[in-house]
Amino acid sequence: MSDPNTSQPGFPTTRLRRLRYNPAVRRLASRTRLDPAELILPLFVRPGTNLAREIPSMPGQFQFSPDRLADEISQAVELGLGGVILFGIPEHKDATGSDALSRSGIIPEAIRVAKHASRDFLVITDLCFCEYTDHGQCGVPSEVTGRIDVDNDATLELLAQQAVVHAQAGADMIAPSGMIDGMVGAIRRGLDEAGFTHLPILSYSAKYASHFYGPFRDAAESAPQFGDRRGYQMNPAAAAEEALREVELDLAEGADMIMVKPALAYLDVIRLVHDHWPGVPLAAYNVSGEYAMLKAAAANGWLNEKETAIESLTAIKRAGASIILTYWAKDVAAWLE
Numbered sequence: 057m058s059d060p061n062t063s064q065p066g067f068p069t070t071r072l073r074r075l076r077y078n079p080a081v082r083r084l085a086s087r088t089r090l091d092p093a094e095l096i097l098p099l100f101v102r103p104g105t106n107l108a109r110e111i112p113s114m115p116g117q118f119q120f121s122p123d124r125l126a127d128e129i130s131q132a133v134e135l136g137l138g139g140v141i142l143f144g145i146p147e148h149k150d151a152t153g154s155d156a157l158s159r160s161g162i163i164p165e166a167i168r169v170a171k172h173a174s175r176d177f178l179v180i181t182d183l184c185f186c187e188y189t190d191h192g193q194c195g196v197p198s199e200v201t202g203r204i205d206v207d208n209d210a211t212l213e214l215l216a217q218q219a220v221v222h223a224q225a226g227a228d229m230i231a232p233s234g235m236i237d238g239m240v241g242a243i244r245r246g247l248d249e250a251g252f253t254h255l256p257i258l259s260y261s262a263k264y265a266s267h268f269y270g271p272f273r274d275a276a277e278s279a280p281q282f283g284d285r286r287g288y289q290m291n292p293a294a295a296a297e298e299a300l301r302e303v304e305l306d307l308a309e310g311a312d313m314i315m316v317k318p319a320l321a322y323l324d325v326i327r328l329v330h331d332h333w334p335g336v337p338l339a340a341y342n343v344s345g346e347y348a349m350l351k352a353a354a355a356n357g358w359l360n361e362k363e364t365a366i367e368s369l370t371a372i373k374r375a376g377a378s379i380i381l382t383y384w385a386k387d388v389a390a391w392l393e
């Protein structure tokens with residue numbers, strides 16, 4: 057008897073190649089499929105009217121004025137996306153980030169426009185102070201052993217207030233991104249006390265201090281003016297299992313969904329978190345630097361944008377993230393049609 061698993065002379069087909077030998081077989085053997093309903097589009101909003109300012113380091117992405125948001129939301133609905141996540145650039149930044157707590161601030165206004173454009177379309181808001189403070193730190197600055205850092209507990213109360221402002225404007229889900237210890241618990245209590253017990257929290261649970269956020273900091277005009285965020289965001293060189301401890305704390309405090317960020321350089325972390333909590337919806341953020349790298353290579357004719365983006369997002373999903381935040385969300389939905 058010949059071995060059915062190895063090539064035969066004159067019959068160069070091995071068992072594994074039989075799973076790939078034509079498109080129909082490959083399609084049937086594909087376990088990972090991208091679905092627009094699981095993609096979240098990040099959008100940047102700034103004050104003004106009729107503005108669509110392209111972000112130089114993120115070609116194809118814009119800072120929109122609120123009036124231009126309605127059109128973006130309609131397109132996202134049309135394409136069947138899962139939702140949007142809003143980032144605000146306020147009119148004025150100051151030391152305390154006061155616009156973050158204003159009911160007439162940029163994000164409440166954007167939420168109202170988005171919900172007016174489509175009542176049932178999911179609007180998530182990023183919750184952090186770095187976009188609102190003139191120093192760019194993610195909360196109340198303080199000095200820890202001679203280095204500028206964030207006063208953890210003073211920031212918690214502010215985050216709870218910011219969450220309530222977003223909830224009152226109509227946000228469907230709150231996504232705290234500051235890696236402040238206790239943020240999920242503080243926000244949960246704030247929301248519950250204000251009567252928003254039904255609003256889910258998507259926590260940026262395992263967020264690394266990453267250089268892949270570079271273009272975003274241009275887009276949100278939020279680069280730290282002093283110091284950095286390594287005192288609170290995760291250390292890329294730490295054990296991957298540290299992410300499990302972060303997730304565990306967030307779940308204990310009431311996180312409904314969790315996130316790993318960035319995505320492509322952290323597929324091991326995505327896999328680990330997924331395997332530990334297969335029952336918790338897991339998101340991954342395919343961040344600005346991941347987008348910018350491929351855009352730049354594609355502009356030079358070095359990579360095929362569509363095929364490489366689909367391959368990257370498929371890998372993120374295969375690693376275990378069911379939800380992906382990506383600047384390609386609209387493109388992918390159009391490509392898949």
Ligand code: PBG
Nearest residue numbers: 184186233268269272343344345
């Ligand atoms: C913080 C926040 C950041 C990103 C999302 N939320 C930046 C940071 O921590 O510096 C980065 C997203 C991206 O790079 O696409 N509000």
